[in-house]
Amino acid sequence: MNFLTIFARNLKQGPQTEAFPLGPAFTPERLRGRIEFNADHCEGCRICERVCPANAIRFAKTPDGMTFDCWHNTCVFCGNCEFYCPTDAIHQTNDWDLSHVNADKFDMVEHGLIPNQKCVECGATALNTAPVIKNAKPPLSAEEYTELRARCPKCRAKYLKNRKVPA
Amino acid sequence: MGLIPDFKKIATRSPWIYRINAGSCNGCDVEMATTALIPRYDIERLGCQYCGSPKHADIVLISGPLTVRVKDAVLRMYEEIPDPKVTVAVGVCPISGGIFRESYAVLAPIDQYIPIDVNVPGCPPRPQAIIAGVAKAIEIWRERL
Numbered sequence A: 001m002n003f004l005t006i007f008a009r010n011l012k013q014g015p016q017t018e019a020f021p022l023g024p025a026f027t028p029e030r031l032r033g034r035i036e037f038n039a040d041h042c043e044g045c046r047i048c049e050r051v052c053p054a055n056a057i058r059f060a061k062t063p064d065g066m067t068f069d070c071w072h073n074t075c076v077f078c079g080n081c082e083f084y085c086p087t088d089a090i091h092q093t094n095d096w097d098l099s100h101v102n103a104d105k106f107d108m109v110e111h112g113l114i115p116n117q118k119c120v121e122c123g124a125t126a127l128n129t130a131p132v133i134k135n136a137k138p139p140l141s142a143e144e145y146t147e148l149r150a151r152c153p154k155c156r157a158k159y160l161k162n163r164k165v166p167a
Numbered sequence B: 001m002g003l004i005p006d007f008k009k010i011a012t013r014s015p016w017i018y019r020i021n022a023g024s025c026n027g028c029d030v031e032m033a034t035t036a037l038i039p040r041y042d043i044e045r046l047g048c049q050y051c052g053s054p055k056h057a058d059i060v061l062i063s064g065p066l067t068v069r070v071k072d073a074v075l076r077m078y079e080e081i082p083d084p085k086v087t088v089a090v091g092v093c094p095i096s097g098g099i100f101r102e103s104y105a106v107l108a109p110i111d112q113y114i115p116i117d118v119n120v121p122g123c124p125p126r127p128q129a130i131i132a133g134v135a136k137a138i139e140i141w142r143e144r145l
């Protein structure tokens, strides 16, 4: 009789095989997949480049600013870069479907650019990185952030020092 | 006259898969075994079956960064697979060297020695990604037949 119970249970549960590729695949929310880069939040500290065990990340200075490139074909999805990134500029998505024909091998790149800008105070050319404001007390308002961001590193330091802190 | 096209149509339903380990850490091999042997992923729905001899293979999955030591054996094995064959590189190791990139002991990328058709990056790629890669390989194989 036991096999009848199992038979009935299996009929009710249906097949255990995943529908993929004939249907959608089950993807856990926190699966470690493709790297995503958001140049707006990047501080330009290049810690990610240093901690990447597979040398997948490369920054390069160009006339337009600093470029970020992450080659998915050598990234091992370890998550080191996201873990050590002081802002949330680099982020691991749960996208796993990266298979491609060999002709596209070198197109599997996440590319980003931190552009150059002219400092509004001294006019020097510097990268438009996200300012480091973790320790700023009290936290910066949105206007202060925009003003700070428009400056070069030296003028940023000056700006933060001369900031009026309400008692 | 219509026999050969008919035969090709039937034959395209069931490519046989062969697996070469070119010095992999075994991570990718475990995922490939999972893809093939566990009913949960069941690659046989695509008509594929793993075979034990390179002489029976149509699609070959290669894992590992091609270490200097296994190079000759891998190339010899690859030669034994009859044409038309489709090669799938599984894991970042054969594609670029991955974590072993620029080591003195590996010869990656493997496409310097063996023509690769499909890449499945990941370290290791999950079984679904391998299935997606095999599905791409089957399409290429159908055109070649």
Ligand code: SF4
Pocket: A041, A042, A043, A044, A045, A046, A047, A048, A049, A081, A084, A085, A086, A087, A089, A090
């Ligand atoms: S992505 Fe993060 S870790 Fe990398 S340079 Fe930008 S802020 Fe630094």
Ligand code: SF4
Pocket: A035, A048, A051, A052, A053, A054, A055, A056, A057, A070, A074, A075, A076, A077, A078, A079, A080, A081, A082
């Ligand atoms: S996940 Fe790991 S291997 Fe991939 S880019 Fe980040 S640090 Fe490098």
Ligand code: SF4
Pocket: B023, B024, B025, B026, B027, B028, B029, B063, B064, B065, B090, B091, B092, B093, B094, B098, B099, B122, B123, B124
């Ligand atoms: S890609 Fe990663 S899991 Fe696969 S063989 Fe290379 S190191 Fe091992």
